[in-house]
Amino acid sequence: MAKELEGKVAAVTGAASGIGLASSEAMLAAGARVVMVDRDAAALQALRGKLGEAVIPLVIDLLDPRDCATLLPKILEKEGRLDIFHANAGTYVGGDLVDADSGAIDRMLNLNVNVVMKNVHDVLQHMIARATGDIIVTSSLAAHYPTPWEPVYASSKWAINCFVQTVRRQVFRHGIRVGSISPGPVITSLLADWPAEKLKEAKEQGSLLEAKEVADVVMFMLTRPRGMTIRDVVMMPTNFDL
Template sequence: MAETLNGKIAVVTGAASGIGLAATEALLSKGASVVMVDRDEAALKACTERLGAKAIAQVTNLLDPESCKAMVPDILGKVDHIDILYCNAGTYIGGDLDDTDPDTIDRMLNLNINAVMKNVHAVIPHMKQRGTGDIWVTCSVAGHAAIPWEPVYSGSKWAMTCFVQTMRRQLREHGIRVGQVSPGPVVSALLADWPADRLQKAKASGSIIEPTEVSDALIYALTRGRNVTIRDMIILPTAFDI
């Protein structure tokens, strides 16, 4: 039997655009309140004004160690508990490894891996104390296949697949479900460095999906009865060749 999200409190990182915004809107439509985490204060202000009182802004720069560390305590100063943590914020590097630079690699690994681990680490004591919770991570089909045109990104998502599945095993006895959603290419800012001709070809061939199709999968997983854990959902465009 499907569970209701009415009255639940969710935290979504990278919430001001793309998959994070779609997830926020989907959660709100199901009756949840959502703490929208993003570094872009102006974008958060515009989103919360549009979405209403159940959308709560939390300005956090996940790449700043002190800001990242303060995220969960700051949120618990605004809401009395957290039912759902959706670690969605991330960035992308494509192309050959020797075409990028060490600083860009550090930034991507810090956001795609380290920030997620630190956010999960911070929320665990709170969820353990309550004896319930859901932790979800935006992974990627690149976390299941060695994608030759994105070795750094693919490597970061393989790390997330391992992390999510180990944490699922650690936390299940505490009533905390852990899972990931692994989309193929999604229309979002993460694909900004794709060559224009490749992006246009993907759109024309139906090899790319919308953020709402990822948020639909998230809602499905979150609304399963507590006796069910959806550990991973791979969401692919039907025409995607991989």
Template sequence: MGHLFEAKTAVVTGAASGIGLATSKALLAEGARVVIVDRNEGAMRDLAAELGPNCLFQVTDLLDPASCARMVPEILAAVGQIDILHCNAGTYIGGDLSETTPEAIDRMLNLNVNAVMKNVHAAVPHMIERGAGDIVVTCSVAGHFPTYWEPVYSGSKWAITSFVQGMRRQLLPHGIRVAQISPGPVVSALLADWPAENLRKAREAGGLIEPEDVAEAIVFMLSRRRAVTIRDMIILPSNFDRV
């Protein structure tokens, strides 16, 4: 086990699988106490038991306003401090705008944008009072160029790019670093609707990255000395532009 984050407490949303789970494991491996957050109580309980005594769990449905509002206060009551907040939970809609529904759009924006803003809003007073903290948001390469084949998802990630970069400047005087990680296609639950054959071909062609690749990048970002902020890291499959 490493010691990069000893005596620090991290909170990771969307931690039941994918990037959230990989990041939780990576932070634990570097000595952090990690609160994993997801709405699936059974999965959270099982993961906390598997990952060891430094892993605690918080059951939160980020799409439920009351549950979302309770998340940070309940975590602070349980562990006393939040040094790292990784807002990772999110969902995906691909295809033309005409192919989706208003309800699906609402769900995506509520989870990908509103919940992130609410979680940051809840954690910031605590971090300001302590004069330190790190906030990392999982964005996407789709938040950096107009991905016309997924305009709703891309739009949500552009919104987060703007929010993160604005908050980075706003919170800098308080000793709080704010950054985002912007992966390309990651093997995760977001690709659950891909045909298995397409997933296999993309993986073999080097067109996908693993959640662990993203987690390693996040550990690198968080472990820089305090005078250094990696404001946004874009991490892509090497063959991303050739697949």
């Protein structure tokens, strides 16, 4: 692969597994230094050993407001600047609303919506000062369709889709591109909450995506000419509509 991100500094939240890990690996392969943000310190250290010195581990609990606020200062302390921010960390609550735990709802909305807004708010100030930057947010196909088996999760992604598209229109004049990626179901730990029969059916039908496939689209968005913004990519397995 051409080193299309050579010299760039990226940060990815929820980077220790799933889409965040695949996105980090793709950016590393393209020549970027990647601040991998996660609360799992052991996993980050293991990944640095596996992926090399271009990995900068950053242990942050994004659900802790004080810890969350240290994201940009710690990135700048370690690397001095930030060119790319992938707001990927998220969680999932599925099933009937009447069966959902209210504490789980609070945690999910905090991580999927509030944390994304706060992180983007913080990194934007740095990027505006530099008059350049890329921000990508992991959204979901659920942001575009009222998925009946996940009203809480889908609502969080509808909210974040609105956030991405409105912020994009505010900051493009500063040389900053903001976009989201909206994949259908991806084989990650988030699917652990799916009903067993639904997960089994999806696997048998070939209606799940691999995290690397999502990372490939992230790279497509990042490597377009600066005069082009990919504002949102909706991607799904071909068999998802079965």
